[in-house]
Amino acid sequence: MTGNKEVITGNDYKRMIAGAYSAFLLEYENINALNGESLLDRKAGTHILRTIGAAAMSLRDLQAESIGGVSKRVGSAAVLGARGNAGVLISQILRGIAKGLSGKYEASSSVFGKSFQYGILYAQRAVNDEVERPIIVTAKAVAKGAYNAVRANLPITEILTEAINAGGIALSQVEHKCGFVDAGAKALMVFLQGCRNGLDGYYVSPVLLFSSGFKTSHDVPNPRYDLVYPYAVSCRLEKCRASKDDLAKMLKPMGKVIVIKSEGRDVLLYLHTDYPGNVLEQAVDWGTMEDVKIQNLAMPHNLKSVDKTMLDVAVLAIADDEASAQALEELGAIAVITKDKVSGPSVGDLINLIHSDIAKNYIIMANNVDNSLVMAQAKRLLNNNIEILYSTNLEEQIKALKVFNPEIPMKENIKNMNETLNVQ
Incomplete structure (x- = not known):
C-alpha cells in the first residue's frame, strides 16, 4: 500500500485553533445550559471558550511556521489560560498534542493522529480519579477512532472525521445511559468539530472578530482579556542607562512586570511576557x-526568589467581590478577585501572583468546586511551593483562616485548616 504523503503545517494548526474558538463562540452558551455535574463545572462552555481564547491570542503575532513551535505555544498558553474544570481538560488536550508534535517542522497524518491520542491521554491524567466521567468515556472513543483512522492511513481531515464519528456514538450511548447530554462530553465534540472546520478554512479569527467591532446580544467574553504571559524573563542590566520609572513604562506593554530592582549601577529585571x-x-x-x-x-x-520574600507562607483566597475580599484579608489572606465573577481566576492569574515574591510558599483557598482542577494545575506547575484547601464557600474560607498561623510550616497549617473543615 502506498503511504499517505499528506502533511499538516504550523499554519494549518493555527487555522484549527481559530476554528475551535469559532465553534465555541457559537456553542458555549448551549453547553452552559447542559448538565455539568460530571465535571462539577456549571459554566463549562464559557470556561472552554476563554481557555481556547488564550490559546488563539498567543498566535496573533507569531512568525514561527513549524507545527512543533506553534503547538507548543498553543499548549503553553492554554495551560496558563485555563479556567474552570472544563478549561483545564481542554488545555491538557492541547498540551498533549504539543507533546506529540514536539520538534516537528511539519507532521504526517500518522504523526498528527498520534498526537491527538497524546492529548486525550493527558486529559485523562488531569482528572485522575476512579470515576469514569462522560467526557473521559467519550475521549477514549475519540482516541480509538483516531487510532483506527491512522492505521488505515487516512488523510488528516478524515482522521478527525473518524474521531468525531466515534466520539458521537459514545456521546449518544452516554446520553442514553445517563438520561442527559453531558456538558463536558459535548464540549469535547464541539472542540474536535471546530478543529476540523478550521483545517478546512471555516473559521473567524478571534483577533479580527473583536477588533472589527463585533456586536452580539450575548455577553461574549473578549479574548483580549484572556491573553497570558507564559514566559518568565530575568536578566541583570550592568551600568543601566535607564531609570526605574522609565524601565517600568517601557516594560509594561510587554507583559506583567514583577521586579525592577536597583543594585548599585546595575538593575535586576524580572517579568512575565x-x-x-x-x-x-x-x-x-x-x-x-x-x-x-x-x-x-x-x-x-x-x-x-527573585527579590527578598516577606513571608514563609501566605494564603491566596479566591473571592467573588470586594466585600468577601475584605473579610478574607482581615483574617490575613491575600484575596484574589477576578474581573468577571463567572469564570473565576485562570491558572496564569495564580502563577503571576505566586511569582510576585510575596512568600516562599502558598496555600490556595478555592471558594467553589468549579475551579478545583485550576488549583490542581497550579499545584502541578509549582508542586513544592503550593498546597490547596478545597473550601467551597466564603464561610468555609473564614473558618479555615481562623486557625491559619504564618509562624508555622505550610504542611502543618494545611493540616490544621483541613481538620477545621472536617476534611480527612
Whole structure:
C-alpha cells in the first residue's frame, strides 16, 4: 500500500485553533445550559471558550511556521489560560498534542493522529480519579477512532472525521445511559468539530472578530482579556542607562512586570511576557545584559526568589467581590478577585501572583468546586511551593483562616485548616 504523503503545517494548526474558538463562540452558551455535574463545572462552555481564547491570542503575532513551535505555544498558553474544570481538560488536550508534535517542522497524518491520542491521554491524567466521567468515556472513543483512522492511513481531515464519528456514538450511548447530554462530553465534540472546520478554512479569527467591532446580544467574553504571559524573563542590566520609572513604562506593554530592582549601577529585571524576544531586543539598548534566563511557566518548575520574600507562607483566597475580599484579608489572606465573577481566576492569574515574591510558599483557598482542577494545575506547575484547601464557600474560607498561623510550616497549617473543615 502506498503511504499517505499528506502533511499538516504550523499554519494549518493555527487555522484549527481559530476554528475551535469559532465553534465555541457559537456553542458555549448551549453547553452552559447542559448538565455539568460530571465535571462539577456549571459554566463549562464559557470556561472552554476563554481557555481556547488564550490559546488563539498567543498566535496573533507569531512568525514561527513549524507545527512543533506553534503547538507548543498553543499548549503553553492554554495551560496558563485555563479556567474552570472544563478549561483545564481542554488545555491538557492541547498540551498533549504539543507533546506529540514536539520538534516537528511539519507532521504526517500518522504523526498528527498520534498526537491527538497524546492529548486525550493527558486529559485523562488531569482528572485522575476512579470515576469514569462522560467526557473521559467519550475521549477514549475519540482516541480509538483516531487510532483506527491512522492505521488505515487516512488523510488528516478524515482522521478527525473518524474521531468525531466515534466520539458521537459514545456521546449518544452516554446520553442514553445517563438520561442527559453531558456538558463536558459535548464540549469535547464541539472542540474536535471546530478543529476540523478550521483545517478546512471555516473559521473567524478571534483577533479580527473583536477588533472589527463585533456586536452580539450575548455577553461574549473578549479574548483580549484572556491573553497570558507564559514566559518568565530575568536578566541583570550592568551600568543601566535607564531609570526605574522609565524601565517600568517601557516594560509594561510587554507583559506583567514583577521586579525592577536597583543594585548599585546595575538593575535586576524580572517579568512575565508572551514574546521574550521583544523584551531582549529592547533591553540591549538599556545596558549590558548578563545572567539572561527564560523560563516556560506552563512547565513544572521551582519557585525561586527573585527579590527578598516577606513571608514563609501566605494564603491566596479566591473571592467573588470586594466585600468577601475584605473579610478574607482581615483574617490575613491575600484575596484574589477576578474581573468577571463567572469564570473565576485562570491558572496564569495564580502563577503571576505566586511569582510576585510575596512568600516562599502558598496555600490556595478555592471558594467553589468549579475551579478545583485550576488549583490542581497550579499545584502541578509549582508542586513544592503550593498546597490547596478545597473550601467551597466564603464561610468555609473564614473558618479555615481562623486557625491559619504564618509562624508555622505550610504542611502543618494545611493540616490544621483541613481538620477545621472536617476534611480527612
